[in-house]
Amino acid sequence: MKSIRTAAAIATAALSALVLAACGSSGSSSSSSAASESAGGTAGFQSPTTESLGGKRGGTLQVLDESDFEHLDPGIAYYSVDYAVVFAVQRPLYSNKPNSNEPTPDMAEGPPEISPDNKTVTVKLKEGIHFSPPVNREVTSEDVAYAIERGANPNVANPYIQSYFSSIEGMPNATGGPIAGITTPNKHTIVFKLTEPKGQLVVDALVLPLTAAVPKEYTEKFDKHKPSDYASYQVATGPYMLKNNAEGKVLGIGYVPGKSATLVRNPNWNAKTDFRPAYLNEIQIQIGGADSVIGRQVLEGQDSVENDSQVAQSIIRLAAENDKSQLQISPGAGSHYIAVNNKVGPFSNINLRKAFWAALNRSAMVKARGGSLVTDVMTHFIYPTIPGFEQAGGLKGPQVDYNEHPEGDKEIAEKYIKLAGYESGKYTGGETITVVGSRGNPSEQDAEIVNQTLKNLGFTTKFTLVEDATMYAKYCGVPKEEIAVCPSVAWVADFADPQAVLNVTFNGTTITQTGNVNWGQTNDPKINAAMKAAEAVVGRSARATAWAKIDTELVEDAAAIPFDWDKQGNIEGKNVAGVGQLWNVGQWDYSWTSLK
Amino acid sequence: MSLGGAEALSGPRGGLDMIDVGGDIAGRTPWQLFWRRLRQDRVALASLGFIVFLIFVAFAAPLIVDVLGLPGPNVQNLNLTDSFGSPLGPSAAHPFGVDPLGQDVMSRVIYGTRVSLEVGILGTAISTFIGVVVGTVAGFYRGWVDTLLSRAMDVFLSIPILLLGLGIGSACAVKGCAKGLIEPGLGVIIFLIALTTWPFIGRIVRGLVLSLREREFVEASIALGASDVRIMFREILPNLAAPIIVYASLQIPFNILIEAALSYLGVGIRPPTASWGQMVAAATPIFNTAWWYMVFPGTALLATVLAFNLLGDGLRDALNPRSAR
Numbered sequence: 001m002k003s004i005r006t007a008a009a010i011a012t013a014a015l016s017a018l019v020l021a022a023c024g025s026s027g028s029s030s031s032s033s034a035a036s037e038s039a040g041g042t043a044g045f046q047s048p049t050t051e052s053l054g055g056k057r058g059g060t061l062q063v064l065d066e067s068d069f070e071h072l073d074p075g076i077a078y079y080s081v082d083y084a085v086v087f088a089v090q091r092p093l094y095s096n097k098p099n100s101n102e103p104t105p106d107m108a109e110g111p112p113e114i115s116p117d118n119k120t121v122t123v124k125l126k127e128g129i130h131f132s133p134p135v136n137r138e139v140t141s142e143d144v145a146y147a148i149e150r151g152a153n154p155n156v157a158n159p160y161i162q163s164y165f166s167s168i169e170g171m172p173n174a175t176g177g178p179i180a181g182i183t184t185p186n187k188h189t190i191v192f193k194l195t196e197p198k199g200q201l202v203v204d205a206l207v208l209p210l211t212a213a214v215p216k217e218y219t220e221k222f223d224k225h226k227p228s229d230y231a232s233y234q235v236a237t238g239p240y241m242l243k244n245n246a247e248g249k250v251l252g253i254g255y256v257p258g259k260s261a262t263l264v265r266n267p268n269w270n271a272k273t274d275f276r277p278a279y280l281n282e283i284q285i286q287i288g289g290a291d292s293v294i295g296r297q298v299l300e301g302q303d304s305v306e307n308d309s310q311v312a313q314s315i316i317r318l319a320a321e322n323d324k325s326q327l328q329i330s331p332g333a334g335s336h337y338i339a340v341n342n343k344v345g346p347f348s349n350i351n352l353r354k355a356f357w358a359a360l361n362r363s364a365m366v367k368a369r370g371g372s373l374v375t376d377v378m379t380h381f382i383y384p385t386i387p388g389f390e391q392a393g394g395l396k397g398p399q400v401d402y403n404e405h406p407e408g409d410k411e412i413a414e415k416y417i418k419l420a421g422y423e424s425g426k427y428t429g430g431e432t433i434t435v436v437g438s439r440g441n442p443s444e445q446d447a448e449i450v451n452q453t454l455k456n457l458g459f460t461t462k463f464t465l466v467e468d469a470t471m472y473a474k475y476c477g478v479p480k481e482e483i484a485v486c487p488s489v490a491w492v493a494d495f496a497d498p499q500a501v502l503n504v505t506f507n508g509t510t511i512t513q514t515g516n517v518n519w520g521q522t523n524d525p526k527i528n529a530a531m532k533a534a535e536a537v538v539g540r541s542a543r544a545t546a547w548a549k550i551d552t553e554l555v556e557d558a559a560a561i562p563f564d565w566d567k568q569g570n571i572e573g574k575n576v577a578g579v580g581q582l583w584n585v586g587q588w589d590y591s592w593t594s595l596k
Numbered sequence: 597m598s599l600g601g602a603e604a605l606s607g608p609r610g611g612l613d614m615i616d617v618g619g620d621i622a623g624r625t626p627w628q629l630f631w632r633r634l635r636q637d638r639v640a641l642a643s644l645g646f647i648v649f650l651i652f653v654a655f656a657a658p659l660i661v662d663v664l665g666l667p668g669p670n671v672q673n674l675n676l677t678d679s680f681g682s683p684l685g686p687s688a689a690h691p692f693g694v695d696p697l698g699q700d701v702m703s704r705v706i707y708g709t710r711v712s713l714e715v716g717i718l719g720t721a722i723s724t725f726i727g728v729v730v731g732t733v734a735g736f737y738r739g740w741v742d743t744l745l746s747r748a749m750d751v752f753l754s755i756p757i758l759l760l761g762l763g764i765g766s767a768c769a770v771k772g773c774a775k776g777l778i779e780p781g782l783g784v785i786i787f788l789i790a791l792t793t794w795p796f797i798g799r800i801v802r803g804l805v806l807s808l809r810e811r812e813f814v815e816a817s818i819a820l821g822a823s824d825v826r827i828m829f830r831e832i833l834p835n836l837a838a839p840i841i842v843y844a845s846l847q848i849p850f851n852i853l854i855e856a857a858l859s860y861l862g863v864g865i866r867p868p869t870a871s872w873g874q875m876v877a878a879a880t881p882i883f884n885t886a887w888w889y890m891v892f893p894g895t896a897l898l899a900t901v902l903a904f905n906l907l908g909d910g911l912r913d914a915l916n917p918r919s920a921r
Contacts, residue, residue: 292881292884312881313680313681313682313882314682314881314882314884314885316680317680317682317885318884320680361674363674364672364674367674367677367681368674368677368681368696368697369681370680370681371678371679371680371681372679373679373680434770434771436770439862440881441696441878441881441882442681442696444867444878445696445697448672448697448867448868449672449674449697451867451868452670452672452868462770463866463867463868464769464770464780464866465862465866465867466766466769466770467766470766470769474770475770481770481771483770
């Protein structure tokens with residue numbers, strides 16, 4: 001899963017999905033009906049689901065970005081803001097059009113072939129795709145093989161490779177050299193041989209930037225450095241490239257850390273091989289500044305957009321009130337929920353979890369996050385735009401009594417507290433439970449509502465707010481800390497597949513001692529077994545059904561307390577015809593955006 | 597021939613009327629002189645009045661909030677935010693508006709007085725006590741005792757309080773440090789302030805004791821066989837009351853600001869306890885849409901610090917009229 005700012009802490013820990021810090025993340029959607037429904041509250045706003053074909057060619061787009069990139073190496077990048085650049089300069093085997101979560105063949109010639117036993121995946125590459133200068137030569141399947149192999153090199157250390165590609169023969173022990181399960185029978189064919197029937201998962205993950213071709217003969221010397229500095233010399237396959245010199249050096253030219261990045265047209269890009277229109281001539285990215293100031297500059301400016309993981313709430317409001325045409329709301333930007341410790345402490349009791357769920361005023365929680373324009377009340381775990389969302393109950397969610405009243409219901413909460421053995425209807429267990437929230441708006445407000453709800457239920461809490469990255473890396477992601485409640489953890493899938501939403505976050509077999517993202521340590525043998533079976537299911541619709549069932553079981557188990565499905569607000573200048581990436585929390589797509 | 601001078605000296609209304617001293621000549625204690633001078637300083641008196649008012653507000657916070665018909669400081673009500681989640685501004689029901697959780701800002705400002713005064717007064721009392729004892733001992737004994745204690749003061753003076761607070765805040769936030777002994781909160785803030793500010797007064801006291809201990813009354817006490825403790829704390833110390841009071845009154849606002857700074861940085865008072873510094877911090881990112889959330893706690897902080905500073909100036913003038921401003 002791609003991610004988010006503070007996500008770095010988690011991402012390095014390993015797993016697939018990503019956490020979104022303050023709010024937004026990405027999503028995807030197979031069911032366009034889901035997308036449009038969830039966007040229902042945003043009537044009157046330009047939707048990012050409209051591609052702008054026929055835009056004006058030329059011009060320079062100014063991009064204002066509050067914080068620096070984490071990584072621009074396609075083998076490492078894992079953050080929604082980084083993706084906005086990476087997907088303009090690189091072409092993975094498959095990628096998403098702005099309005100879609102359905103993968104479109106990008107460097108691949110057509111859809112992948114999955115063998116009947118679900119253990120072999122074959123992809124054919126287009127001809128006529130070339131690397132940017134100084135490499136210039138045509139891309140071959142060996143470049144894709146090397147791109148994936150280097151992901152396992154400790155100097156590159158791709159954050160999601162073992163989550164999605166570990167079933168490839170030889171991958172678990174790979175360290176950067178050739179991998180037995182990846183073969184290239186000819187210059188334009190690549191074959192993945194798997195040890196388990198997980199072909200569909202591997203295919204889904206081919207949209208990740210790890211599969212963007214990397215020329216071995218040029219890159220090897222950079223990959224020998226620890227860490228690899230290929231990002232500073234990278235070559236492109238996409239319509240744009242980071243500006244470089246004759247030797248290919250990008251650092252200090254096309255990318256000045258903490259200051260700026262410049263994308264120019266890739267002279268070797270062949271429009272006939274690509275579906276991107278690439279209207280703009282140049283994209284100039286300025287790094288730094290406060291989000292509320294940047295937001296105003298964009299709203300009052302002409303040719304600029306803001307590209308951040310989260311636009312300030314006050315700016316969204318300003319745009320919504322003054323000029324709605326400058327605001328785009330992208331649905332399916334992930335979810336926020338409350339992780340409750342299923343393993344130790346009072347919330348190992350399912351009835352206390354249900355009581356907490358029933359009592360929580362989720363309407364207040366989402367209001368604190370900016371209201372219905374950028375949020376929906378969360379009622380189950382697969383979020384809008386991900387296949388399985390509708391099958392799992394859509395916006396309304398499973399009809400269980402503790403899920404029925406988003407504004408909280410004291411009586412139902414009391415019922416479950418009594419079922420847990422506390423006759424008074426209040427928790428009287430006595431011990432103090434630890435609540436660790438994330439500092440800053442709006443997570444801080446959510447944490448305070450959660451803390452108050454727990455107190456009202458009778459719990460004695462020790463309530464602490466820490467930096468977002470600290471919350472994940474030191475507390476909520478470390479089981480031995482035995483944190484009882486993490487009030488605002490966030491998740492966004494790496495691609496549009498329900499497994500990417502539910503597996504690592506709720507599968508008991510994925511719990512790790514550090515960097516754990518199964519924050520509540522849910523470990524129900526029945527659910528684990530159902531997930532193992534669902535992993536092997538092939539076909540979008542069948543997978544949606546299988547994982548939706550698991551979603552319902554998680555609700556019945558009250559594995560976590562959901563409260564918010566995010567929609568991401570993004571803003572553009574008056575002269576910009578911006579196109580957002582639905583699959584990437586609505587970040588602006590530089591290959592589709594144009595100037596008016 | 598009249599002995600005018602004698603008459604004047606003996607008569608009830610003689611020649612000395614020319615230089616009327618306002619009635620009978622009476623011996624006045626230093627405290628009476630101090631009070632006479634302070635009474636003439638209206639700014640200091642007004643500040644004193646404001647501080648007395650603050651102390652009353654701190655003690656009677658629940659009563660005041662009740663009388664004003666305000667909700668409690670931690671009562672959340674998201675119905676008091678608009679459809680974008682922005683808090684609503686001042687109104688009859690909520691004169692200072694509400695915060696993003698719909699909590700009444702006036703109620704929180706009133707309760708915030710408690711934290712500021714507790715930190716300001718307690719922190720100062722502890723640091724003054726330590727400083728006076730250590731400074732007196734160092735100045736009285738001189739020699740290696742002085743060297744040892746003075747170097748200790750240098751060490752404590754070099755502790756950067758905000759960095760130490762940030763360190764404790766991040767290292768001990770959730771589980772505490774030293775088996776839970778150190779946990780961010782009011783106690784740790786007061787401890788930090790005492791730990792890092794006592795050398796200021798310690799140095800002043802040491803310097804004064806060094807000079808006082810050479811005076812005749814001290815030598816007389818030694819000759820009479822008084823114990824060291826008696827000489828230090830019964831003979832010398834009372835002479836230092838004025839500088840100690842002045843210094844302490846100026847230390848209080850400094851400590852209030854340190855609490856506000858630590859809370860602003862997120863390592864001070866734990867939410868949901870109301871603290872002015874924490875409120876100002878939370879208001880910063882939404883100042884454009886909710887000015888009241890910053891202005892009222894900010895004003896309370898400003899007025900309180902100013903009052904203590906002005907009172908401190910007044911006390912200095914009244915206790916030591918020869919000092920120049």
